[in-house]
Amino acid sequence: MKPSNVLRLYRVRLRARWAQECLAIIGIAAGVALLFASQVSSTSLQGSVDQLTHGIEGDAKLQLLSRDPHGFAQSTLARVRSVSGVRAAAPILEAGASAHGPRGSASVELIGADESLASLHGSLVSNRSLAPFGGIGAVVLPAPLANKLGVVRFGQEVTLQLAGQTVQAPLYQVLGRRQIGALTASPVVLAPLSYAQEVTGLRGRVTRILVQPAPGAQARVRAALTRIAAGHINVESSDYDEQMFTRAAAVSNQSTALFSAISALVGFLFAFNAMLLTVPARRRLIADLRRDGYTPATVLTVMLLDAIGLGAIGCVLGLAL
Amino acid sequence: MLELRELVKHYPAVGGESVRAVDGVSLEVEAGEMVALYGPSGSGKTTLLLMIATLLAPTSGAVLIGGRDVSSLSEREASAFRLTELGFIRQSFDLLPGVSTIDNALLKLLKAKRWRAAQREVTPLLERLGLGDRLHHRAETLSMGERQRVMIARALSTRPSLLLADEPTGSLDTQRGREVLELLRGLCREQGVAVVLVSHDPMASRYADRIYSLRDGRLSRYRAEPVADFQVAPV
Numbered sequence: 001m002k003p004s005n006v007l008r009l010y011r012v013r014l015r016a017r018w019a020q021e022c023l024a025i026i027g028i029a030a031g032v033a034l035l036f037a038s039q040v041s042s043t044s045l046q047g048s049v050d051q052l053t054h055g056i057e058g059d060a061k062l063q064l065l066s067r068d069p070h071g072f073a074q075s076t077l078a079r080v081r082s083v084s085g086v087r088a089a090a091p092i093l094e095a096g097a098s099a100h101g102p103r104g105s106a107s108v109e110l111i112g113a114d115e116s117l118a119s120l121h122g123s124l125v126s127n128r129s130l131a132p133f134g135g136i137g138a139v140v141l142p143a144p145l146a147n148k149l150g151v152v153r154f155g156q157e158v159t160l161q162l163a164g165q166t167v168q169a170p171l172y173q174v175l176g177r178r179q180i181g182a183l184t185a186s187p188v189v190l191a192p193l194s195y196a197q198e199v200t201g202l203r204g205r206v207t208r209i210l211v212q213p214a215p216g217a218q219a220r221v222r223a224a225l226t227r228i229a230a231g232h233i234n235v236e237s238s239d240y241d242e243q244m245f246t247r248a249a250a251v252s253n254q255s256t257a258l259f260s261a262i263s264a265l266v267g268f269l270f271a272f273n274a275m276l277l278t279v280p281a282r283r284r285l286i287a288d289l290r291r292d293g294y295t296p297a298t299v300l301t302v303m304l305l306d307a308i309g310l311g312a313i314g315c316v317l318g319l320a321l
Numbered sequence: 322m323l324e325l326r327e328l329v330k331h332y333p334a335v336g337g338e339s340v341r342a343v344d345g346v347s348l349e350v351e352a353g354e355m356v357a358l359y360g361p362s363g364s365g366k367t368t369l370l371l372m373i374a375t376l377l378a379p380t381s382g383a384v385l386i387g388g389r390d391v392s393s394l395s396e397r398e399a400s401a402f403r404l405t406e407l408g409f410i411r412q413s414f415d416l417l418p419g420v421s422t423i424d425n426a427l428l429k430l431l432k433a434k435r436w437r438a439a440q441r442e443v444t445p446l447l448e449r450l451g452l453g454d455r456l457h458h459r460a461e462t463l464s465m466g467e468r469q470r471v472m473i474a475r476a477l478s479t480r481p482s483l484l485l486a487d488e489p490t491g492s493l494d495t496q497r498g499r500e501v502l503e504l505l506r507g508l509c510r511e512q513g514v515a516v517v518l519v520s521h522d523p524m525a526s527r528y529a530d531r532i533y534s535l536r537d538g539r540l541s542r543y544r545a546e547p548v549a550d551f552q553v554a555p556v
Binding site: 001002004005008009013014015016017281284285287288289290291292293294295296298 | 344353376377396397400401402403404405407409415417418419420421424428429431432435439459475
């Protein structure tokens, strides 16, 4: 049968049973929507963690990681930088905080860093030197967070509640998608290291030191870092946070997979029940075509077009939902 | 035109025994001739037709159309045979629901022709069958007699040399059944088409050149009886 005739045959038959076909499409769409939604919710969480981690660590491969929120002495940084094979090392102080502005509030991660973080080329600071506002107490906010708090103008103050105290920090700059890409979605407050140490009451301390070893020197550098850590600080790969999140999310991922399977099953049952309504008509058509001299290949083509039409429309509708 | 040689069809049955649905049937039908096979339900009529139509392989024997054994054709050859040389009229409820008269009638022409060309070709035939003013009516809006005429149009659309009719009057009242049979006989004579008509309706015998009785798979010449003696049950 000519392809145009196969299409026309599908069209004239579709007119006669649009209600059943719509039911089948809705069934497929519901299944696809459920499946897609559960997958997206799972991958978006993991994706957010990955983005934030990579945005900060850049080219770093190793890190010295504090075992508690009080960190370790910043003087360790000088010993790390003196290790043969270390290309760059950047200190970071991280602390959980609550940020408040005239329009709202949010839980944020305060990240204190100095200009050496830019040498690791992480997307969070690669286009922004931290030096110009290093000496002042000011913060940088991603645009969505700034809008949520209502702190968008230079000098406007954001209130940070952390470490048992409340401080007012003026806004230095708002970073948009053009500057830090997808990281704008991360709830972070970027501040000079010295200022972060001051507001957290952790003067002279850092919570991690990111290390970029020279090519081929990673094992040697790791051994040296282990010696410096002396059992009081953890030596980890730079993607340690991702690994921890993946491990923590394993149970959640299992339930997501189960939900996906149930969603697929529900969608399949929807579509199957709707398709059952059209089975007698399709069976009659198959018998008609075979008795009238059409080959099994032609009959298969006609039925495949039915399936592709239903599947494609159902999937597109499901994704749109 | 059509020759059946000792055609046999066995179906396996429970207990290892087999049912002889068609048991050594031999028959010849000439072009322009109309032969009726008359018999009760389960006598093997439809099985015989399906074997002639190459939709069912015989256990033994041969089906010759124009001297060629069609029972041994490949799947592709058998399909081509059914498409071009054979017309198969089924009961009227076999029409595609929701599809118009003209589109139901042109189904066999779609293999080689575009839709519009197929519509143009089948229109005169539908007009000839009295459906000229019903071309674009949906199948379910037609009367049973009209639906049967659509089936006849579809079967004749490729100008076949052999026409098989399986209970063509099965769902029609006496008047409509008579019209359909007259139409079949007229077309058969006019176009030189060999017709094998299967029915358990005794009225069919009035229009056939020869009548055979099929009982328990065996074919025998039907004893002619006056038409008035038939008891035709109203539908």
